[in-house]
Amino acid sequence: MKPTLRAVAEAVGVSRSTVSNAYGRPDQLSPQLRQRILETARQMGYPGPDPTARSLRRGFVGAVGVLFTSRLSYAFTDPFAVRFLTGVAEAAERHDSNLLLIPLPDDAVGARTAVENAAVDGFCVYCAGDEEGILDTIRGRGLPFVTTSSCPRADDLWVGIDERAGARSAAAHLTALGHRRVALLGHDVLPDSPAGPLRVADVADVPHPTTRDRLAGFADAFAAAGVAWPDLTVLTATDNTRAAGAAAVSALTHLPEPPTAVLACSDVLALGALDALRADGERGRHVSVTGFDDIAEATPAGLTTIRQPGEAKGRSAATLLFDPPVDAAAGQILLPTTLVVRSSSGPAPRS
Amino acid sequence: MKPTLRAVAEAVGVSRSTVSNAYGRPDQLSPQLRQRILETARQMGYPGPDPTARSLRRGFVGAVGVLFTSRLSYAFTDPFAVRFLTGVAEAAERHDSNLLLIPLPDDAVGARTAVENAAVDGFCVYCAGDEEGILDTIRGRGLPFVTTSSCPRADDLWVGIDERAGARSAAAHLTALGHRRVALLGHDVLPDSPAGPLRVADVADVPHPTTRDRLAGFADAFAAAGVAWPDLTVLTATDNTRAAGAAAVSALTHLPEPPTAVLACSDVLALGALDALRADGERGRHVSVTGFDDIAEATPAGLTTIRQPGEAKGRSAATLLFDPPVDAAAGQILLPTTLVVRSSSGPAPRS
DNA sequence: GTTATGGTCTGGATCGATTCAGATGCTGGA
DNA sequence: TCCAGCATCTGAATCGATCCAGACCATAAC
Numbered sequence: 001m002k003p004t005l006r007a008v009a010e011a012v013g014v015s016r017s018t019v020s021n022a023y024g025r026p027d028q029l030s031p032q033l034r035q036r037i038l039e040t041a042r043q044m045g046y047p048g049p050d051p052t053a054r055s056l057r058r059g060f061v062g063a064v065g066v067l068f069t070s071r072l073s074y075a076f077t078d079p080f081a082v083r084f085l086t087g088v089a090e091a092a093e094r095h096d097s098n099l100l101l102i103p104l105p106d107d108a109v110g111a112r113t114a115v116e117n118a119a120v121d122g123f124c125v126y127c128a129g130d131e132e133g134i135l136d137t138i139r140g141r142g143l144p145f146v147t148t149s150s151c152p153r154a155d156d157l158w159v160g161i162d163e164r165a166g167a168r169s170a171a172a173h174l175t176a177l178g179h180r181r182v183a184l185l186g187h188d189v190l191p192d193s194p195a196g197p198l199r200v201a202d203v204a205d206v207p208h209p210t211t212r213d214r215l216a217g218f219a220d221a222f223a224a225a226g227v228a229w230p231d232l233t234v235l236t237a238t239d240n241t242r243a244a245g246a247a248a249v250s251a252l253t254h255l256p257e258p259p260t261a262v263l264a265c266s267d268v269l270a271l272g273a274l275d276a277l278r279a280d281g282e283r284g285r286h287v288s289v290t291g292f293d294d295i296a297e298a299t300p301a302g303l304t305t306i307r308q309p310g311e312a313k314g315r316s317a318a319t320l321l322f323d324p325p326v327d328a329a330a331g332q333i334l335l336p337t338t339l340v341v342r343s344s345s346g347p348a349p350r351s
Numbered sequence: 352m353k354p355t356l357r358a359v360a361e362a363v364g365v366s367r368s369t370v371s372n373a374y375g376r377p378d379q380l381s382p383q384l385r386q387r388i389l390e391t392a393r394q395m396g397y398p399g400p401d402p403t404a405r406s407l408r409r410g411f412v413g414a415v416g417v418l419f420t421s422r423l424s425y426a427f428t429d430p431f432a433v434r435f436l437t438g439v440a441e442a443a444e445r446h447d448s449n450l451l452l453i454p455l456p457d458d459a460v461g462a463r464t465a466v467e468n469a470a471v472d473g474f475c476v477y478c479a480g481d482e483e484g485i486l487d488t489i490r491g492r493g494l495p496f497v498t499t500s501s502c503p504r505a506d507d508l509w510v511g512i513d514e515r516a517g518a519r520s521a522a523a524h525l526t527a528l529g530h531r532r533v534a535l536l537g538h539d540v541l542p543d544s545p546a547g548p549l550r551v552a553d554v555a556d557v558p559h560p561t562t563r564d565r566l567a568g569f570a571d572a573f574a575a576a577g578v579a580w581p582d583l584t585v586l587t588a589t590d591n592t593r594a595a596g597a598a599a600v601s602a603l604t605h606l607p608e609p610p611t612a613v614l615a616c617s618d619v620l621a622l623g624a625l626d627a628l629r630a631d632g633e634r635g636r637h638v639s640v641t642g643f644d645d646i647a648e649a650t651p652a653g654l655t656t657i658r659q660p661g662e663a664k665g666r667s668a669a670t671l672l673f674d675p676p677v678d679a680a681a682g683q684i685l686l687p688t689t690l691v692v693r694s695s696s697g698p699a700p701r702s
Numbered sequence: 703g704t705t706a707t708g709g710t711c712t713g714g715a716t717c718g719a720t721t722c723a724g725a726t727g728c729t730g731g732a
Numbered sequence: 733t734c735c736a737g738c739a740t741c742t743g744a745a746t747c748g749a750t751c752c753a754g755a756c757c758a759t760a761a762c
């Protein structure tokens with residue numbers, strides 16, 4: 001067993017306080033004594049104050065938790081999530097904090113205990129499924145947190161974009177190009193539905209807030225162009241991955257009258273859609289595709305998409321957490337989005 | 352202030368032990384009492400046992416630390432690191448552990464304290480600069496760890512590839528194609544050197560173990576083809592990023608007799624090299640480029656590279672940490688590498 | 703020769719839980 | 733009736749530190 005601070009104190013013949021001070025408050029004891037303590041500690045193989053004991057006494061941990069929905073390994077499949085994380089990491093670093101990655105199990109109780117058991121000073125909530133439940137649990141612990149998806153209370157910290165408006169501009173771009181018969185592609189649009197086309201009575205029924213807002217934005221623009229919600233095809237993917245996107249879209253290619261465009265709720269899904277359409281040959285090649293996020297792969301793929309600042313989102317979130325603004329109004333940060341037009345979108349073929 | 356377990360105990364009129372058992376060992380008390388305790392706890396707003404106090408007493412934390420060199424935000428710029436992390440995350444998940452991402456400052460003392468202050472049950476060391484110093488600090492804490500770069504002691508846990516052999520096969524591919532005048536590209540080849548060509552007296556002088564091994568592997572193959580070490584151009588990039596790779600290579604394009612191939616120590620550097628060469632126009636387009644890792648972007652870019660299993664590496668590392676093999680020999684896992692030939696490499700132009 | 707002043711160092715309380723040996727009361731079997 | 737056996741609950745010790753009020757001593761000032 002490794003020696004404790006107490007053992008070092010006894011070995012040197014001083015009080016525990018003094019040894020503690022030798023590490024944490026060098027100005028509280030003479031340099032000579034400090035030197036002697038550190039030296040014997042080294043000889044005894046004392047690794048320094050135990051981090052856990054220290055945080056218990058001090059009342060803070062030095063880590064912020066980042067909450068992800070579903071399996072933790074999925075967190076990294078979306079490059080946008082990685083960019084967000086990069087931003088959080090950057091800010092955490094500046095505040096000498098570590099990052100604790102916390103996967104949220106799908107079941108509500110599991111998610112609850114995950115949040116309750118995390119040893120952290122605060123949370124960044126990146127896209128949690130059961131947003132409300134999670135947030136309540138965090139509030140229950142009395143820890144500060146920042147959300148990045150929708151539904152914050154007025155006094156919550158939040159950083160995000162106008163999802164709906166962003167989606168609307170992507171869709172407007174397509175309506176301007178003449179597209180009317182289109183498919184909207186999201187993941188987990190309705191709970192437990194299989195990949196492919198789906199009947200969604202009302203956008204409001206979609207549980208996942210981000211997906212809901214983006215679909216609503218798409219619908220807005222098409223409504224303005226005279227295409228009502230029931231006339232839009234909705235596709236659901238089983239995951240937010242390229243492969244799942246491809247799988248969902250491949251169901252389309254067999255239709256007698258396939259849509260002239262696919263509007264995806266994320267770039268990974270959009271890239272998957274492109275994969276599926278290209279596999280379909282000449283016919284698929286003329287289908288327009290738009291994404292959302294503007295991840296790095298979007299550029300070489302020529303994907304038209306909505307750009308949102310990923311690192312900035314993460315950075316702002318962590319910064320809000322570390323230095324909460326005195327003014328509650330400054331606790332909500334709205335980041336800009338931009339429509340980036342590339343080669344994946346073009347005029348609708350006239351029928 | 353949030354109530355503590357003690358407060359709940361007093362409110363219900365039972366001992367603290369009993370409340371503790373209500374949470375941690377339901378079989379130790381009657382269901383009715385347990386129900387009553389949980390109910391009052393809820394009413395009082397008790398968030399459940401404090402994670403920090405719990406880990407102090409229990410002696411374990413439920414988190415593994417992942418150690419990265421340099422700034423944490425860099426950890427995510429290399430897709431290969433992300434894949435490794437994905438693998439670690441997957442295994443950690445299965446063992447109900449969280450991931451604590453730990454950035455290692457460049458200075459030795461900073462790195463030391465970072466390792467000493469991390470509240471974790473063990474470490475995955477992903478590519479640490481001052482490998483030896485870091486490992487000694489971990490050993491000093493008496494915590495288990497797994498390394499992924501070289502220099503393990505015989506009784507250390509390790510998972511990795513034969514870096515040198517992998518690099519050798521990439522280089523052999525190029526020598527077979529007739530390349531003799533080539534440049535080797537790594538990052539931080541020598542400490543604090545500016546981007547571009549560099550004089551390296553001996554490969555052994557390169558501090559970064561992975562870079563050293565790969566350069567040595569390149570050199571092996573060229574030595575076998577009659578090209579001695581001093582005749583190989585060595586380029587250094589300031590970072591392991593695409594941009595830095597491009598910057599390092601752009602210095603080459605102005606040479607009267609540019610190399611016919613660039614062998615990079617990583618795919619991101621290789622992609623940067625391609626960027627720089629393409630910017631150079633027709634001339635650059637005929638320079639062969641090879642990478643290392645086989646990240647996702649390598650495929651669309653047509654990059655010839657050495658594939659190593661990223662997720663598997665991470666998964667094996669975490670698994671070794673959680674279930675240490677009884678047999679010390681099983682503590683070293685060697686993963687395979689494969690040469691993947693794509694369009695970025697071709698025959699050397701005859702001069 | 704006192705009294706401030708200030709630098710060092712100590713003791714004991716405390717952070718918030720878990721653990722384990724043992725107290726208590728109840729049931730069933732001999 | 734008595735005791736073993738079981739389920740239930742308690743108390744005190746413990747995990748490994750940090751914090752704070754005060755003790756102690758030496759020097760400086762009046």
